[in-house]
Amino acid sequence: MSKKVKFTIDGNEISAEEGKNLLDVACENGYYIPALCHMKGHKPAGSCRLCNVKVNGRIMTACTTLVSEGMEVITEDEELAELRKTILEAMFVDGNHFCPACEKSGVCDLQALAYKHKIMSPKFKYEFSNKKVEAEVPKIMLEKNRCILCKKCIRAIKSKDGKNIFGFKARGKKLEITMDEELAAQMTDEDIQRAMDICPVGTIIKKEKGFKIPIGKRKYDKKPIGDNVEKHKEKEKD
Ligand code: FES
Numbered sequence: 001m002s003k004k005v006k007f008t009i010d011g012n013e014i015s016a017e018e019g020k021n022l023l024d025v026a027c028e029n030g031y032y033i034p035a036l037c038h039m040k041g042h043k044p045a046g047s048c049r050l051c052n053v054k055v056n057g058r059i060m061t062a063c064t065t066l067v068s069e070g071m072e073v074i075t076e077d078e079e080l081a082e083l084r085k086t087i088l089e090a091m092f093v094d095g096n097h098f099c100p101a102c103e104k105s106g107v108c109d110l111q112a113l114a115y116k117h118k119i120m121s122p123k124f125k126y127e128f129s130n131k132k133v134e135a136e137v138p139k140i141m142l143e144k145n146r147c148i149l150c151k152k153c154i155r156a157i158k159s160k161d162g163k164n165i166f167g168f169k170a171r172g173k174k175l176e177i178t179m180d181e182e183l184a185a186q187m188t189d190e191d192i193q194r195a196m197d198i199c200p201v202g203t204i205i206k207k208e209k210g211f212k213i214p215i216g217k218r219k220y221d222k223k224p225i226g227d228n229v230e231k232h233k234e235k236e237k238d
Contacts, residue, residue, distance in 0.1 A: 007071040016067050023051050023062035031075050032226035034084055034113055036200050037150035038063040045151045049087055050113070052080060059083070081117070088113055089122035095129050096145040097201070103211065104202030106218030110148060111201075112225035131176050137184045139207050140192045147177045147203040157195045159183045166195075177203060 003018040009031055016025040024040055026033050036048035044063040051062040054074040062075075074080070091097075091110060099111045131144040153166040154177075165183045168175055187195070192206045215221070 005067055005069040007067060007069065007073065009073045010075055014067075018068070019066055021063055022053070022055070022065040022067050022073065025067050026053075026062060026073070026075060033062050033075050034116070034226065035063060036109055036113070036148060037152060039152055039156060039198070042155050045155065048091075048148065048150055050084055052083055052087075054080065084113075085117045085119060086123075088117055088119060089124055091148050092119070092122045093124040093126045095127075095147065095201075102146070102202045103205055104146075104199075105215050106213075106221040107211070108202055108220070109200035109225060112220040115220070116224050116226065134179060134181075135207075137179070137181050139189070140179070140184055140187060140195070141205050141207055142177060142179055143203050143205060144176050144178075146201045148201055149175060149177070150200060152198045152200065153177070153195055153204060156198050157191065159186065 004015050005018045006013060006015050008014065009026055009029065014025065014029055016028075021044060023033055023035060023038055023044075027040075033051050033053060035051040037045045038051065044061075046061050046064040049061060052059050053062045053065075054060075054077070055065055056072055059080070062073075088110070092114065097110060099105050099108070102108065102111075105111060129145040133144065134142040149168075151168075154164060154168070157165050159165055163183060164180070165187065166177060166179050169178045170176060189206070192204075196204045196206050198204075211218070
């Protein structure tokens with residue numbers, strides 16, 4: 001049987017299996033920590049940096065931190081809120097996120113987090129990304145100018161024989177998502193739907209058929225992101 005460790009999150013005692021990552025444990029216990037690149041069950045990528053929390057006073061990404069005995073975790077304070085807001089603002093200016101014209105509006109995690117962090121206009125200069133949209137494959141397209149480089153599609157979507165369909169090309173400022181056109185052309189409608197759903201923004205788009213639920217009636221149109229896991233805070237309010 002695996003060892004249990006005790007520690008605190010926002011002053012409340014938590015017990016969890018040693019070696020689990022802090023982000024999953026926090027979520028299982030009803031604490032919401034913003035995250036754009038984490039997928040439960042997959043190795044953490046640690047790329048979006050949004051899941052920053054304080055562990056014994058030090059700022060660390062929750063998805064790459066393993067729970068350990070006696071740790072003291074703070075998930076929310078002014079400094080963390082400001083840091084997360086700055087990271088989100090940097091993502092907004094780096095890509096082209098024109099929410100009212102984006103197919104993913106209302107189910108986009110980036111947009112929902114911007115609302116949650118009350119971003120009106122970013123403090124940085126817009127980059128006006130001008131990457132080529134990959135639209136040659138009949139049923140799927142990549143709007144690279146919306147990509148936040150979270151690697152979710154690279155890590156989670158593979159061909160039947162385990163090959164990568166999505167990948168990165170170039171480096172530094174020019175780094176961009178790309179797809180293997182031959183493998184992408186073999187994806188089933190279900191595979192493409194899964195890839196589109198995994199993408200936290202509007203980069204992966206299934207062609208021909210739009211989203212079933214119209215804009216205005218989608219999940220984040222109804223409820224802010226994170227509300228479904230804020231059980232602990234709900235309890236506190238009761
Ligand atoms: Fe932890 Fe992205 S969720 S760095």
